[in-house]
Amino acid sequence: MAFALRAVNSNISDKISSPRKNCAQSQFKFIDNFNNVQYEREHCNARTRRRSMVGYVSGASLVFALCLQQVFAANILAVISFTSPSSFILLTPYVKALVLKGHEVTIISAGSQHVADFDGVHHIRVNALNHLIEDFRESCMDLKFPMQKWEEASFVANFFYNSSFHVLNDPGVQSLLQDKSAQFDMVIVETTFTDALYGFAQHFNAPLVGLSICGASWNINYLAGNKAISVYEPIVSSGYSTGFSVLNKIKNWIYITEEWLLEQMIYLPKQLALYKRFFNESAESLHNIRQNFALILINQHFSLGRARSNVPNVIEVAGMHLEQPITELDQELQQFMDEAEHGVIVFSMGTAITGKWFPDKLIEMMLQSFDQLPQRIVLKFDQPLPIKSHKIYLRSTLPQRALLAHPKVKLFITHGGILSIIEAAYSSVPMLCMPLYYDQLGNSKLMEQSGLAQILDFSTMTVESITNSIKEIIENPLYKQNAQQISTRLRDLPMSPLENAVWWTEYVLRHKGAPHMRISMEDMSLIQYYNLDFISVLILRSGVALLIIFCVSLKLVIFLLQRSQFRLTVPILY
Incomplete structure (x- = not known):
């Protein structure tokens, strides 16, 4: 900064001294004409003042730009527990783009070199994750595809529980958590059933950004507060899309119900146990974190054939990895x-x-x-x-x-x-x-x-x-x-998916977590989330209206029957 100011002052001095020399030369040249000399002196002084002002403004702009660069340079933590190459194919260009913007990134990931070392990135490599992914591949060989729904879910739940545990139990990660001087301006996590890792955002009091490699589904909707209609938003493993039949809607609803029950009974209890063990926080704390994602980047795009309604903090970035050179x-x-x-x-x-x-x-x-x-x-x-x-x-x-x-x-x-x-x-x-x-x-x-x-x-x-x-x-x-x-x-996009992802990431940084983009689920029950309270009122009102119509109709029928019987019993007089 001091070097920049010295350079600016030197530049300003040069710009000031040069016009003064020109003024002196003009005075000596036209000394015989007092009026002309006076005019030249005033004209040169004005020009000197203008150039001086330009120099000072340029210097101030330079200082302001340097200050801005310091303000927006953030310290970001990325926690990637799923160690497949696909995760890092998507993550690598994103991290590089953030580093080129002047940010520093710390990555907690597997010990294998999926993300190469480069300036601006610090790695905490969890070697145990390498063995986990190898065990995962070996386990896949013993499975029969396509898998049954509950078999697949149990298999995935155990895998992500183990990956979350290995990350949190790693000595390097524990050292980071115990370092009271460690500070981060943002925490980036995957949104795939590793909820215990969301605790990094709570621990460092930083905005939480989610990266969904497999696109969006009902659970992403819940994390983002996106009130999508469940039967029109299929889960990723169901294979159904928009515009399916009534029978497939019922099947999709059953799938979603199974997923929700599985999350409540298997996924969350396991992740909650890890969260309490390593972060010493309550279940309510994890519940609040899950409902306060600042931003979720989903690896899909409506151009591929499925348009969906998104809240402002859900951004489609499919093709983000295509920025890498071929x-x-x-x-x-x-x-x-x-x-x-x-x-x-x-x-x-x-x-x-x-x-x-x-x-x-x-x-x-x-x-x-x-x-x-x-x-x-x-x-x-x-x-x-x-x-x-x-x-x-x-x-x-x-x-x-x-x-x-x-x-x-x-x-x-x-x-x-x-x-x-x-x-x-x-x-x-x-x-x-x-x-x-x-x-x-x-x-x-x-x-x-x-x-x-x-x-x-x-x-x-x-x-x-x-x-x-x-x-x-x-x-x-x-x-x-x-x-x-x-x-x-x-x-055909206004900016590349990678540029879009980086822009919204920095938007969250600039606006301190951008809470104005979120639809908070904190005060909304499951009944309110699925509009069951509203539907119940409509059903009640419709039921009352139908009951009134039924009662009126019943009384009218009784009245007509009684009247017809009265006519039959009255003697006819001739």
């Missing part, structure tokens, strides 16, 4: 793609499911189907294939975005993960979805209804169904046209 294809893979006369099919089932999970029969069906197609296949698979083919390019890892951006790609066979869906839609690539669990079925259904994908069920697929689906998608131009239409919508 990795170039190596020479061998580039040549394989370029020389594909009939195009290329890309096959990838994400990072969580490995090749060990696939039964031999399923692999044989896929290979038999690929053998009947003219297209080349780029296959992400970490196991050797029983049959070698010159048409198949096999790798355990692939630069997926670079592949999907290649003009020779005709089809993407995917598990339906949200990041894969976004990347394929952005690159105008039709999809054949084979969903396994959680949000994958819902994502796949959405793409199917948008006209750029088909869905195959692992439990019923055959060689014929695989081949027919692939041919239908590639040969029917409607799939490609629909994909191009959605890609155009995704790209």
